[in-house]
Amino acid sequence: MTYKIEPDSFLNNLNQVAQVRAEVAGCLGRIADTIEQAELEGKQNSGGLGLEQEIEDIKVAGENLRTGVFRLLVLGDMKRGKSTFLNALIGENVLPSDVNPCTALLTILRFGPEKKVTLYFNDGKPAQQLDFKSFKQNYTIDPAEAKRLEQEKKQAFPDVDCAVVEYPLPLLEKGIEIVDSPGLNDTEARNELSLGYINNCHAILFVLRASQPCTLGERRYLENYIKGRGLTVFFLINAWDQVRESLIDPDDTEELEESETKLRRVFKANLAEYCQVEGHDIYDERVFEVSALKALRKRLKNLSASLEGTGFSEFMGALNTFLTKERAVSELRQVRTLARQTSSHVQEAIERRIPLLDQDVNELKNKISSVEPEFKILTEIRDKFQEEIKNTRDLKAKTVADSFRTYVLNLGNTFESDFLRYQPELKLTDFFDGDKREAFNTSLQQAFEQYISDKLADWSLTAEQEMTAAFAQLSRSAANYGASYSQVTDKITEKLTGQKVQAGTHNSTEDKSPGWAKWAMGLFSLSTGNIAGVAMAGAGFDWKSILLNYFTVIGLSSIIVAVFPAAMIFGPVGLALLGLGVGFFQADQARKEVVKAARKELVKHLPQVAQEQWQPVYDAVKECFDVYEREVTKRVNDDINSRKAELDNLLQQKQSREINRSAELERLKKLETDVSTESHKIEIVYKDLLKFID
Numbered sequence: 001m002t003y004k005i006e007p008d009s010f011l012n013n014l015n016q017v018a019q020v021r022a023e024v025a026g027c028l029g030r031i032a033d034t035i036e037q038a039e040l041e042g043k044q045n046s047g048g049l050g051l052e053q054e055i056e057d058i059k060v061a062g063e064n065l066r067t068g069v070f071r072l073l074v075l076g077d078m079k080r081g082k083s084t085f086l087n088a089l090i091g092e093n094v095l096p097s098d099v100n101p102c103t104a105l106l107t108i109l110r111f112g113p114e115k116k117v118t119l120y121f122n123d124g125k126p127a128q129q130l131d132f133k134s135f136k137q138n139y140t141i142d143p144a145e146a147k148r149l150e151q152e153k154k155q156a157f158p159d160v161d162c163a164v165v166e167y168p169l170p171l172l173e174k175g176i177e178i179v180d181s182p183g184l185n186d187t188e189a190r191n192e193l194s195l196g197y198i199n200n201c202h203a204i205l206f207v208l209r210a211s212q213p214c215t216l217g218e219r220r221y222l223e224n225y226i227k228g229r230g231l232t233v234f235f236l237i238n239a240w241d242q243v244r245e246s247l248i249d250p251d252d253t254e255e256l257e258e259s260e261t262k263l264r265r266v267f268k269a270n271l272a273e274y275c276q277v278e279g280h281d282i283y284d285e286r287v288f289e290v291s292a293l294k295a296l297r298k299r300l301k302n303l304s305a306s307l308e309g310t311g312f313s314e315f316m317g318a319l320n321t322f323l324t325k326e327r328a329v330s331e332l333r334q335v336r337t338l339a340r341q342t343s344s345h346v347q348e349a350i351e352r353r354i355p356l357l358d359q360d361v362n363e364l365k366n367k368i369s370s371v372e373p374e375f376k377i378l379t380e381i382r383d384k385f386q387e388e389i390k391n392t393r394d395l396k397a398k399t400v401a402d403s404f405r406t407y408v409l410n411l412g413n414t415f416e417s418d419f420l421r422y423q424p425e426l427k428l429t430d431f432f433d434g435d436k437r438e439a440f441n442t443s444l445q446q447a448f449e450q451y452i453s454d455k456l457a458d459w460s461l462t463a464e465q466e467m468t469a470a471f472a473q474l475s476r477s478a479a480n481y482g483a484s485y486s487q488v489t490d491k492i493t494e495k496l497t498g499q500k501v502q503a504g505t506h507n508s509t510e511d512k513s514p515g516w517a518k519w520a521m522g523l524f525s526l527s528t529g530n531i532a533g534v535a536m537a538g539a540g541f542d543w544k545s546i547l548l549n550y551f552t553v554i555g556l557s558s559i560i561v562a563v564f565p566a567a568m569i570f571g572p573v574g575l576a577l578l579g580l581g582v583g584f585f586q587a588d589q590a591r592k593e594v595v596k597a598a599r600k601e602l603v604k605h606l607p608q609v610a611q612e613q614w615q616p617v618y619d620a621v622k623e624c625f626d627v628y629e630r631e632v633t634k635r636v637n638d639d640i641n642s643r644k645a646e647l648d649n650l651l652q653q654k655q656s657r658e659i660n661r662s663a664e665l666e667r668l669k670k671l672e673t674d675v676s677t678e679s680h681k682i683e684i685v686y687k688d689l690l691k692f693i694d
Contacts, residue, residue: 047649112166482517
């Protein structure tokens, strides 16, 4: 169930989360500074404690928390009122909404002290800054031009990669960043770009229109780019107030109810499957009937105006629940885990150090020598996990690459039935007219591009599922190896100190695991900067971005060039059409001939495509696991080396000078207290946030 919330309350809740983020980031910064200073002082006393990895992780997590935002991706076909919706959401007429030219650009809207726009180009030109007025003037196209470009499937500004719009707006200042994507009926290259941003956003706002319920293009996009990917999607059915206006008698309540009921059935039939979470139906929490223009008019007159009757209060209530109760809590839970672990590591290092302060050089050497077998076991654990990762890599790389080859080779089997939904209306007179033949060829090729793009998206979902399962298994293995690793490090501590290691105060699995194992289990995606999008199960890094970069290269160009050369219309397809008349009754036969000719070309080239692209797919999957393996290995090595460095540092200090035990004991205890205090503050702030959002 969702609840209503007005703009002021929504901003207040976001502001509370922003304050908590800032407060926790401050605690993390003080922890990092405290440990870093202590390590410097340690060089002049009993030596450092080998806490370099903790310092690095805490610093990165603090910075990401300080600068992090909730990133929302706005998707929708052209002329759905996306810009009007966004303007209503942020409370100001920022994006041009009369012609909606910004749908031709990927536009990132973020907070800035001044109104300005930065254009980024895709042809190597340096970025260009311009004022907001110039941006609206230079990148706005009139309705006639917009319609012509849409019909010709051309981009309005092909040299522009994206625009970053900075604006001093309250919503943006509270930590919201909005990515406004091009229309779904834009080029396939632009669709791929939008798909790339999906992985780096917390939620998708998919804008539809009540007067055009779930068009073929929208259903196609949802099926191929959203379905089965575990994304959080809010559906905004815009212009709901126009349902009444479309009636013969707008005051006929019975007719209005009947019309709205029919519309709701259509939308639910098409959207219900995208509103399932672990078997639970959350349709009412994800689909909203809104009137963006009505809401915008209200907010332009009064930013705090009630949005009752526009659908925005219900939507903002659901978005508020998602951002504050789900995303913010998850984000801060990760930070709390990191702070707990760091405090625990500091405490353990100090507990190992204190008993060794009283030992002379020879005693310390004997102690160090006694734990060499345990350090050897630690490296064996590392090697076993490393070998498992590599074996999984080799198996999955081949499995996924083989699945690609099989999938491609089988495309011809269903091409004739599959291509029907893409095939444009064929006007044979256009083919026989030399002046219109190019347009005829272009429309056919664009249909083929859509077909190939969707088929690749369909296969990529299968690849992602394979990868998700593999990393989930590696996550479980990391937990097991981590438990074995902790038993060995406990034994090292017992040998060095002569005291049995006591169980820590935090009993959850995530707190007892060593830091490298937590990272490998995917618990520290925050510390590596991946605070947005879907961090897949079992991985503390964004492997989907790695995969996407490779698959985009594989993408359309290689297959389309091989299967559908520019001159094809004058070859097999042309020959198929030349033998037909141009009358009305030949149209259906012509469509069949086109599909047959296209299939013939497709089947001819598919073996070559499958063979040539097998290796790039293999390399893409392999790289995902290689990145994972390199980071895991580095973290295990750092942990082992830091433990050895603790002992070596102390031994060197004892060999070079007499250590002031009481002063060193006081320094170490202060370090432990200071870190524990800041970690405890994070616990309190986290609990207070839970109380606030309940």
